[in-house]
Amino acid sequence: MREEKWRNLLRRAMQLRAHERRRLFELLPPPAIRAIDEEWGWQRLDGQIEPEGEWRIWLLMGGRGCGKTRCGAEWVWSLARAHPDARIALVAASLDEARRVMVEGESGLLAAARSDEAPLWRPSRGELAFPSGAVAQAYSGAHPAMLRGPQHHFAWCDELAKWRRAGEAFMNLRMGLRLGTRPRILVTTTPAPVRALKAIVAAPDTAMTGGRTADNPHNAEDYLIAMTAEYGGTRIGRQELDGVLFEDVEGALWEREMVERLRSPEMGTVAGNCPRLMRIVIGVDPPASAAGTCGIVACGMDADGMAYVLGDHSIEGATPNGWALKVAAAVEQWGADRVIAEKNNGGDMVGSTLAGAAPHLPVRLVSASRGKVARAEPIAARFEAGQVKIAGRFPELEDQLCGMTAGGGYFGPRDSPDRADAMVWALTELFRPKREPRIRVL
Incomplete structure (x- = not known):
């Protein structure tokens, strides 16, 4: 069968319902099925076609299941075949996701290999060697230091909106993208209103394509019906299914405009014990796991009752002693008079850990009876009333x-708003009503 006949067959098949497509392909001989499956040019959708022009970043931002991973894998393969000396970066939210999704996934690089291609995958090294000689290396967007030093010709970044330290990791990646005559990056991601992704959208050297979940004919019809019934027409549906990037999360307790309006950058250069502040408190949200983030945020209040967010000293992947020393350093830097630490994750161990790192820390342990977002609502009201200013820029x-919304939802980066919770604990302490002295009658 000539190539044009295959193309016509594929076009007709894409217009059929899922069960009709399956019946059609069951009638084809295995060589025909393999030929169709291995020829990406016959299958790709409009949003999966590489843009024309002299772009440096291709942003494919689409709904879940729209074919982002398959497109990324096929793009990397096309580069590996054309550039035998290529060094390619594979960056995901974690090394585990790079392995499970980008390389070993059902739409990943190993699955995208043609029948006559045998790439060598070394999972212990996170390295994929292509038959041409090109090599791809896996990295984690949560650890920007991994990308400080290595050089690459090309890079594929998957689900950038989920990366813990997206801004710093993407910056390091771009600085190392200096091999060859035309280095390029493909970013495949579901949208989320995070700063790093919005910066990529706004960059002059970015070319954008997109796709909707419903556009991909390989998605099960029952799945599409269920998702449309539950999320169709909603804001989250437009983001997660249609790939629309919104500036603010619907119902957000903090909006970007409010954050910018309350920013007081002149305070951000003040170190040590600010003479204009009457109290300084360090809020601490201990990590729930060894790989988690310990939220550490410094806040202060002046004589007029105006509160300030002074600094974000949060740390990831640290030992208990490591994050306790970070708390002690923040206390010393700001001359804080109190540390407020949540003890739900760790109980009394939190207090003993802090005491072991710095015996004289003025620590008060608190227990959380409500969720992080519910605790944040009264503090968000303080911001809205203009009673809190942000003394600097703290992107994460x-x-x-x-990403925190009224009613308890969280749609921001990562699974838990640990930094935000540390700030809430500190400001809650600063706004705590003072007890009036009681007069005893003898």
């Missing part, structure tokens, strides 16, 4: 704040 903290 601000992204978490803008």
Whole structure:
């Protein structure tokens, strides 16, 4: 069968319902099925076609299941075949996701290999060697230091909106993309209103394509019906299914405009014990796991009752002693008079850990009876009333704040707003009503 006949067959098949497509392909001989499956040019959708022009970043931002991973894998394969000396970066939210999704997934690089291609995957090294000689290396967007030093010709970044330290990791990646005559990056991601993704959208060297979940004919019809019934027409449906990037999360407790309006950058250069502040408190949200983030945020209040967010000292992947020392350093830097630490994750161990790192820390342990977002609502009201200012720029903290919604939802980066929670604990302490002295009658 000539190539044009295959193309016509594929076009007709894409217009059929899923069960009709399956019946059609069951009638084809295995060589025909393999030929169709291995020829990406016959299958790709409009949003999966590489843009024309002299772009440096291709942003494929689409709904879940629209074919982003398959497109990324096929793009990397096309580069590996054309550039035998290529060094390619594979960056995901974690090394585990790079392995499970980008390389070993059902739409990943191993699955996209043709029948006559045998790439060598070394999972212990996170390295994929292509038959041409090109090599791809896996990295984690949660650890920007991994990308400081290595050089690459090309890079594929998957689900960038989920990366813990997206801004810093993407910056390091771009600085190392200096091999060859035309280095390029493909970013495949579901949209989320995070700063790093919005910066990529706004960059002059970015070319954008997109896709909807419903556009991909390989998605099960029952799945599409269920998702449309539950999320069709809603804001989250437009984001997660249609690939629309919104500036603010619907119902967000903090909006970007409010954050910018309350920013007081002149305070951000003040170190040590600010003479204009009457109290300084360090809020601490201990990590729930060894790989988690310990939220550590410094806040202060002046004589007029105006509160300030002074600094984000949060740390990831640290030992208990490591994050306790970070708390002690923040206390010393700001001359804080109190540390407020949540003890739900760790109980009394939190207090003993802090005491072991710095015996004289003025620590008060608190227990959380409500969820993080519910605790944040009264503090968000303080911001809205103009009673809190932000003394600097804290991108990761601000992204978490803008992901918290009224009613308890969280749609920001990462699974938990740990930095935001640490800030809430500190400000809750600063706004705590003072007890009036009681007069005893003898």
